[in-house]
Amino acid sequence: MPFADAAGIRLHYDLVGPESAPVVMLVNSLGADLGMWDRQLPALVGRYRVLRWDMRGHGRSEVTPGPYRLDRLALDALALLDTLGLDRVHLCGLSLGGAVGQWIAIHHPERLRSLVLCATACSFGPATAWDERIAAVARGGVAAIADAVLERWLTADFRARRPSEAARLRAMLCATPAEGYAAAAAAVRDTDLCAEVHKIAVPTLLIAGSADPATPPARLEELRARIPRAELVVLEAAHIVNVEAAEAFDHALLAFLDEQERSTAGVPAELYARGLEIRRAVLGDAWVDRALARTTELDRAFQEMLTTWCWGAVWGRPGLPRHTRSLLNLAMLAALGHHEELKLHVRGALRNGVSEAEIGEVFLQVAVYAGVPAANTAFRIAKETLREVAAEAAGAAAEPPR
Numbered sequence: 001m002p003f004a005d006a007a008g009i010r011l012h013y014d015l016v017g018p019e020s021a022p023v024v025m026l027v028n029s030l031g032a033d034l035g036m037w038d039r040q041l042p043a044l045v046g047r048y049r050v051l052r053w054d055m056r057g058h059g060r061s062e063v064t065p066g067p068y069r070l071d072r073l074a075l076d077a078l079a080l081l082d083t084l085g086l087d088r089v090h091l092c093g094l095s096l097g098g099a100v101g102q103w104i105a106i107h108h109p110e111r112l113r114s115l116v117l118c119a120t121a122c123s124f125g126p127a128t129a130w131d132e133r134i135a136a137v138a139r140g141g142v143a144a145i146a147d148a149v150l151e152r153w154l155t156a157d158f159r160a161r162r163p164s165e166a167a168r169l170r171a172m173l174c175a176t177p178a179e180g181y182a183a184a185a186a187a188v189r190d191t192d193l194c195a196e197v198h199k200i201a202v203p204t205l206l207i208a209g210s211a212d213p214a215t216p217p218a219r220l221e222e223l224r225a226r227i228p229r230a231e232l233v234v235l236e237a238a239h240i241v242n243v244e245a246a247e248a249f250d251h252a253l254l255a256f257l258d259e260q261e262r263s264t265a266g267v268p269a270e271l272y273a274r275g276l277e278i279r280r281a282v283l284g285d286a287w288v289d290r291a292l293a294r295t296t297e298l299d300r301a302f303q304e305m306l307t308t309w310c311w312g313a314v315w316g317r318p319g320l321p322r323h324t325r326s327l328l329n330l331a332m333l334a335a336l337g338h339h340e341e342l343k344l345h346v347r348g349a350l351r352n353g354v355s356e357a358e359i360g361e362v363f364l365q366v367a368v369y370a371g372v373p374a375a376n377t378a379f380r381i382a383k384e385t386l387r388e389v390a391a392e393a394a395g396a397a398a399e400p401p402r
Contacts, residue, residue, distance in 0.1 A: 003060075007079035012060035015084065016041070017049035022113065022261060023089040025051045027077065027097030029119075029240065030184050031142065031149060031173045033059030036094070039243055043250040046296065048257065051089065053080055055100075057180020066183020070191045073184070074103040078111060090257055092116035094242060095215065096184065099124075099191050105200040106193065114260040115200065116253060118207040119239050121219040122194040122226070130189035134182045141178045146170055152214050153240045165243065197226045203263075204230040205256040207249065209237040231256070267304050268312075275312025282315070282322065282348040322352040330354075330362045334378035335370035342378060346385040356386060 004011050014034055017023075024044055026037045034052035044050045054061040056068060056076055077100055081089065090113045093101035098120025105115050124130070136144050150159070150170050159166040204227050208220035217234050224232040233252045237244035262272055280288050295303050315325060326349035333342040349359065359382055367375035 004080055004083045006083040007076045009056060009062040009064055009076070011053055011056070011062070011076065011080055013051065013053035013080060013084075015049065015051045017045045019049065021047065021049045022257075023051055023086050024048045024257065025053075025077070025081070025086075025089040025091045027053075027091065027093035027100050028055060028058065029095035029097055030188055031058070031176050031181055032169075032240075033172055033175070035059075035172055036169070036240065037242065039246040040250060040253070043254060047254070047300075048090070051080075051084070051086070053077075055097075055184065057183050058176055063177045063180040064183075066179065067186030067190075068183045070099055070103055070187045070193075071107075073187055074100045074107075077104065078108060081111065087111070088113050090114045090116070090260065092118065092253065093120065094118040095120050095239065096188050099188070099193065102193050102197055102200065105202055105204070106196050109200070109202055112202045113264065114203040114205070114257065116205045116207065116256065117220075117223065118249075119209055119212050119215045119220075119241050120223075121215045122197050122223060123192045124188050124215075127189050130185055134185050134189075137178050137182045137185070141174075142176050142181050143174045146174050149173060152212075153238060154244055155211050155238045158238070158244045169240065169243065194222075194226070197223060198228070200227045200230075203256075203260050205252070206230055206232040207241055207252060208232065208234045209239055209241040209244070210234050211237065212239045212241070214239045262304055262308075265301075265304075267308050271312040271316075272304065272308045273312075274316050275307040275310070278315045278322075279307055279311040282311075282326075282351055283344060284347065284351070287344065323354055326352040326354050327358065327362055330359060330378075331366055334363060334366045335374055337374060337377070339377060339381055343381050343385050346382050347389065350389060 002013065002015075004013055012034070026034070026040065028034060028036055033054045037050075037052050041050060055073055057063045057066070073096075081087075088111055091101045091104065093099070093116070095118070098117040099122075101115050101117055102120075102122065105112055133145060147170075150166065150173070153169060154166055206220045206224050206227075208215070208217040210217060220232055220234075224230045235241050235245040235248045235252070242249045259272070276288070291303070315322070320328075326345065329345045330342065330349055333345055346359065360379075363375045363378045363382065366378060
């Protein structure tokens with residue numbers, strides 16, 4: 001991983017993903033290095049270009065004398081973007097990283113495409129508590145507070161279930177230079193953006209941990225009330241919500257980022273959302289999730305067009321019920337020989353209340369107007385699909401209650 005000379009210091013960073021993709025900048029919490037985002041890389045890379053970095057005094061970045069100020073850490077982030085030639089980014093920050101994001105959104109909104117604030121606040125509690133923590137680190141290093149911090153970072157249940165992950169985060173915390181931790185803790189202590197966050201105008205998502213003792217959901221709700229049009233998601237986790245609830249975190253983050261990119265590209269976000277809802281209702285979550293997971297930069301625009309205009313604009317029209325639209329789909333797909341799509345839409349038709357008898361009537365109509373071979377193949381595909389659906393239903397019924 002490379003280093004950059006930015007803001008007069010040496011910063012350690014990692015930049016991966018397609019060069020043409022939008023950039024997501026991930027900003028760490030106090031006491032963490034860029035490895036805290038390891039779980040997010042597989043979900044993000046390929047669709048986005050991901051920039052992680054160790055803030056001043058952390059990880060492999062340079063340690064400078066403290067105390068640090070929040071604006072200094074935020075200006076480090078902007079200097080790194082300048083050094084790398086990156087203009088505007090989606091910024092996702094956790095805890096202190098979220099405060100950095102708030103400061104940039106207030107003072108340099110032109111650098112942000114969107115903002116994701118995780119387990120953070122506009123201020124971080126009594127100064128005396130932070131003074132005590134800084135003093136403890138000065139006496140015994142970061143290891144002196146590691147166990148207490150880890151208890152706030154992760155729930156007891158997660159630490160018991162995932163001891164190796166808990167040990168990884170504890171080792172990351174203990175590897176933080178004491179001078180750098182104490183200096184950055186002073187920045188947390190002195191942060192107070194509560195009178196300014198109403199100025200944030202970029203699209204903003206807030207992610208809270210339901211069991212977070214450091215920044216509980218009420219603090220994120222306070223931010224949501226202050227930031228215009230901000231959205232709030234609460235996940236089952238403590239403070240390091242991106243690790244403890246990684247799968248749900250990735251889903252919320254990607255859904256938000258993708259929505260911002262669609263809006264930027266001129267795709268109507270509300271129509272896309274309606275289309276995705278209808279597409280899931282007709283085709284099923286499993287199929288849609290697989291289709292979205294297979295999406296690359298090559299077909300992303302096509303998938304967005306399909307969801308927006310086919311499912312949102314056409315299937316979403318009130319002129320025909322979904323039952324009727326399914327019957328029309330079956331007839332057209334059978335007549336045109338689109339067999340893979342036909343199998344998919346037989347399942348969709350069943351979800352839309354189409355009966356087996358009605359499917360048979362549609363294919364009789366196909367036989368008359370599109371030919372017996374087309375109808376013969378359609379009947380075969382329908383029978384195979386109906387058997388599969390029946391077997392799946394029987395298997396689900398046989399499962400013991402959970």
